[in-house]
Amino acid sequence: MAARFAFFVVASALLLLHCFANSTDLDLEELGTAPVFSYSGNTGPDKWGSLSPLYATCSNGKAQSPIDIVKNKVVRNKNLKPLRREYYPANATLVNHGYNVGLVFGNAGVLILNGKNYTLLQMHWHSPSEHKIHGVTFDVELHLVHMASDGSLAVIAILYKIGDADPIIAKIQSKLAELAKEVFTNQDQIAVGTYDTWKLRRNTRKYYRYIGSLTTPPCTENVIWHIFGKERSISKEQIEALKAPVKATCKKNSRPVQPLNGRQVELFDEFS
Numbered sequence: 360m361a362a363r364f365a366f367f368v369v370a371s372a373l374l375l376l377h378c379f380a381n382s383t384d385l386d387l388e389e390l391g392t393a394p395v396f397s398y399s400g401n402t403g404p405d406k407w408g409s410l411s412p413l414y415a416t417c418s419n420g421k422a423q424s425p426i427d428i429v430k431n432k433v434v435r436n437k438n439l440k441p442l443r444r445e446y447y448p449a450n451a452t453l454v455n456h457g458y459n460v461g462l463v464f465g466n467a468g469v470l471i472l473n474g475k476n477y478t479l480l481q482m483h484w485h486s487p488s489e490h491k492i493h494g495v496t497f498d499v500e501l502h503l504v505h506m507a508s509d510g511s512l513a514v515i516a517i518l519y520k521i522g523d524a525d526p527i528i529a530k531i532q533s534k535l536a537e538l539a540k541e542v543f544t545n546q547d548q549i550a551v552g553t554y555d556t557w558k559l560r561r562n563t564r565k566y567y568r569y570i571g572s573l574t575t576p577p578c579t580e581n582v583i584w585h586i587f588g589k590e591r592s593i594s595k596e597q598i599e600a601l602k603a604p605v606k607a608t609c610k611k612n613s614r615p616v617q618p619l620n621g622r623q624v625e626l627f628d629e630f631s
């Protein structure tokens with residue numbers, strides 16, 4: 360329940376931020392009616408904005424994610440710093456959102472940006488990758504979603520190529536298999552117990568930073584993105600395990616890249 364609630368809090372906060380910031384009559388019923396979206400057909404990405412007023416930003420937004428990070432347009436910013444993170448082991452629940460699989464935490468630590476704490480609430484995966492680097496799509500993209508107490512969001516994205524198994528996913532692989540079986544019993548979550556996010560804390564010497572949005576409805580903007588420059592590796596079996604529980608229309612769950620509309624992508628690179 361705790362984790363379910365945590366996810367609900369995130370979902371609610373996002374919707375709140377997005378369009379109910381000035382409304383007091385938001386109730387839980389209303390959130391429950393947020394329409395289903397997918398990655399193909401008449402609920403696919405090009406239709407998201409028209410599925411609901413709640414999702415309007417998906418089509419009206421001018422600072423949407425993901426994007427193609429074109430290297431020769433990236434500007435190095437010497438004021439950027441290594442990311443400061445303090446993650447710790449936390450009770451986790453594996454949740455099948457239908458459109459992706461997420462590992463949801465109560466509070467698994469913080470990302471500290473300019474003295475502001477963003478709590479790590481959730482990690483989830485997209486395949487193939489959503490962000491592209493110089494036109495190149497990767498096999499998988501992991502998102503670490505952090506939220507500050509004022510509701511503002513910061514996401515860390517890690518790109519994966521097929522190769523050796525990823526130890527971070529290996530720890531939940533049997534739970535992913537269980538979750539896939541539970542689809543038939545309408546069970547959409549499985550307790551994982553204490554999950555150690557320590558390995559995720561390993562810092563990067565290179566990242567791209569830009570201001571964008573959530574890549575799923577309601578496509579809320581002003582998300583601070585950090586895309587790590589160094590990819591990790593994942594096995595084919597692990598990709599299948601991540602896909603197995605989600606809906607047929609969401610097996611490929613990456614939103615197409617969005618226009619930059621004049622946004623600047625900045626680079627932090629410790630070694631150049």
Ligand SMILES: *[C@@H]1O[C@H](CO)[C@@H](O)[C@H](O)[C@H]1NC(C)=O
Binds near residue numbers: 360361362363451552
């Ligand atoms: C961990 O989460 C599960 C599932 O939400 C819950 O049943 C359990 O009580 C939690 N354990 C702790 C120590 O918080």
Ligand SMILES: *[C@@H]1O[C@H](CO)[C@@H](O)[C@H](O)[C@H]1NC(C)=O
Binds near residue numbers: 381
């Ligand atoms: C909230 O709504 C009221 C009444 O519609 C309006 O006067 C006020 O300017 C709005 N506040 C914000 C922050 O949008």
Ligand SMILES: *[C@@H]1O[C@H](CO)[C@@H](O)[C@H](O)[C@H]1NC(C)=O
Binds near residue numbers: 476
């Ligand atoms: C931010 O996180 C750090 C590290 O956990 C902690 O020491 C600090 O008290 C937090 N600050 C606030 C305002 O919560």
